[in-house]
Amino acid sequence: MAERLKTLRLILGDQLNHQHSWFKDDYEDITYVFMEIRQETDYVVHHIQKILGFFSAMRNFANYLKDRDHKVIYFKINDKNNRQKLDENIKNLISKEGFKKFEYQLPDEYRLDEQLKEICKELDIETEAFDSEHFLSERKELEKFYKGKKQLTMEYFYRHMRKKYGILMATDSDPEGGKWNFDKSNRKKWNGDPDIPHERGFRKDVSSILKELEKSGVKTMGSVSEKNFNWPTSREDSLSVLNYFCKNLLVHFGDYQDALHSDEAYLFHSRLSFSLNTKMLSPKEVIDSVIDYYYDHKDDIDISQVEGFVRQILGWREYMRGIYWKEMPGYKRSNKLRNQNDLPSFYWNADTKMNCLHLSIKNSLENAYAHHIQRLMITGNYALLSQTHPDEVDKWYLGIYIDAIEWVEITNTRGMSQFADGGIVATKPYVSSGNYINKMSNYCKDCHYSVNKKTGEKACPFNSLYWNFLDDNREKFKDNQRMNMMMSLLEKKDSKELEEIRTRAKEIINKPEDF
Structure with a gap:
């Protein structure tokens, strides 16, 4: 031998x-x-x-x-x-x-x-x-899957992965429940009912590592204390969080996965992303645990709750990794909208009168966390509407979240959130006025600004920024079919209103710290 x-x-x-x-x-x-x-x-x-x-x-x-x-x-x-x-x-x-x-x-x-x-x-x-023996797809599997196709769509790769692993399948080709995607059932606003169980907590003494970090001089952001370091840092912890999610949160996860509320940092979200992204848990064991629990409790849990969760891991997570290895290293330089502005200073201190941004950023500074809608439709939405350089956005997102590693961060921010890749990840920019934020949250209720006003001192900054963004990018969006309705509404605005919108948006973009 x-x-x-x-x-x-x-x-x-x-x-x-x-x-x-x-x-x-x-x-x-x-x-x-x-x-x-x-x-x-x-x-x-x-x-x-x-x-x-x-x-x-x-x-x-x-x-x-x-x-x-x-x-x-x-x-x-x-x-x-x-x-x-x-x-x-x-x-x-x-x-x-x-x-x-x-x-x-x-x-x-x-x-x-x-x-x-x-x-x-x-x-x-x-x-x-x-190989790291973690992911459910190969590095280049997505690239091979879409070879020769003009448009990449997550839904088709997700279906491919469902069939490949026989996950939530009635037959080899037919999805369980008669539909591949229950996304339309996953958009409910949460108003205090049903009750949200407290997240699975940990008592962790991180003081010794904290002292070592302070001695090292490593520059950091955010805060920590024994009370708010509440993350799994071992396989045992991670399995405990997974088990807790299945027993206490899965029953309403899908319904409220897009909801936002000032009193709840986590809602029904699993908080498993750090365990997954460090590989303390594998995506297959997470999916299997959730599906097994669902099959054992079918009388209490609807398939829409489970499919919404599986889609995030088997669909979105694997898809983003595939995009990353298909498009790097050029992807890191993409800035198709040519945005050049700095990220406002309130992203580091939450000091803004815009309640949605204040609450979302404060949550992240305190907990190193935000769920996907806070990331996409609050902090990401504002950064895009204020035409921030995607390099600035990348650095902030990569730094502030405990689960942020470049392969998943950059594809979500530069692609999904900032449309800097020109449509590789998303077929249209994910932007909105204050209406969407009001629809999905209670943030607007106690805000300094009025979500119903488009111009004037008390108008929600998202409103003028939204229409100004569309106006500034008319040429870039004129052939985008998914933007047709909004561009048509823009065309109907009279010149006086548009000028007021441009003036207001310019004030916000030039002096964001005043808002």
Whole structure:
């Protein structure tokens, strides 16, 4: 039997997959390395809870491996021998410890994928890359699926994935419940009824990591305390959140997944995205758990609740990853609408009289969280309507949310939210006036501005910004069939009203901190 090479295996902070086949190996000559490095904490300003969450989860996973007699090297953020860069730490370790082979799992971020390829070229030992064994589609599966087609549509890829895995299928080709998509049932406004169970909470002492971060000088945003660090940072925690979601929140998830309310940070959302994006949970086990619970409680739970949840993971999450690997690296530079403005300062302090933005940003600063409608139709909507440069939007979104990793963040913001890709992800810009916000939330009720007014000092800024945005982009949207109705309404506005709208919008865009 050939002698096993002394091997160094890298585990990144979003590769905490307990079920990976690596850990079934005979591990006598294998050492796993984890790194808390400035390269990763500093490429954007991250929320303090995001860094705490990743470091805590990484340490928990490293301890899990040690407890099972795996060899582990762990670089903490302030370790003297930590060179703070991936390449320098790897090369130094190989030189000092005499490793004869370097292995890594394929990263989900393009920049790390390129960096690791470059590192391997520079090493004079054997190297090998492995799949992360997490996603339900291959990196290039979406690209192959849409080859030769002009328009990419998530719905068709979602159906492909449903058939591939036999998820919510009545037959090999027919969906359970007679419909592929119950999205029209997922748009209810929540007004205090039914009761929302409190989110699954954790008592976590993160003070020691917090002190280490403060000592390191890493720049962060947002806040944290023992009371508001409430995220799963181990597989046990993650399974507990999944179980809690099935038992307490799934019954109304679909109904209210697009709802917004000033008294509720999470509503019926699962809060599983951090566990999924760090790979503490796999998408297949999450989907299977939810569907199994549904089948056991069919008398109480409608299929629309379950399909809405499955669509987010099996459909949207896999679709966005496919877009990312199809379109990078050019995607990161896309700015089809040529927006150039800065992101207003209130995105970092929630200091604005616009109640919807104040509440959504405050929630994110306090909890490193916002659900998809807050991200898309509040903070994202305003950024697009005020014609903010997508680079600015990317940096903020990538930093503020605990679940934000570039493969899922950039496709949702630059694509879905900002229409910077010109229609690759979304067939039309996801913009709205204050009417949509009022329809889906209670935010407008206590706002300084009036949602019913388009111009004047008390008019909701979203109203003038919305019509001004359409006016500014007439040429770009004139051939977009999904924009026909709104562009037709724009054409019917008289010149005086349009001029008032333009003037008001210009004031908001030029001095956003006044609003």
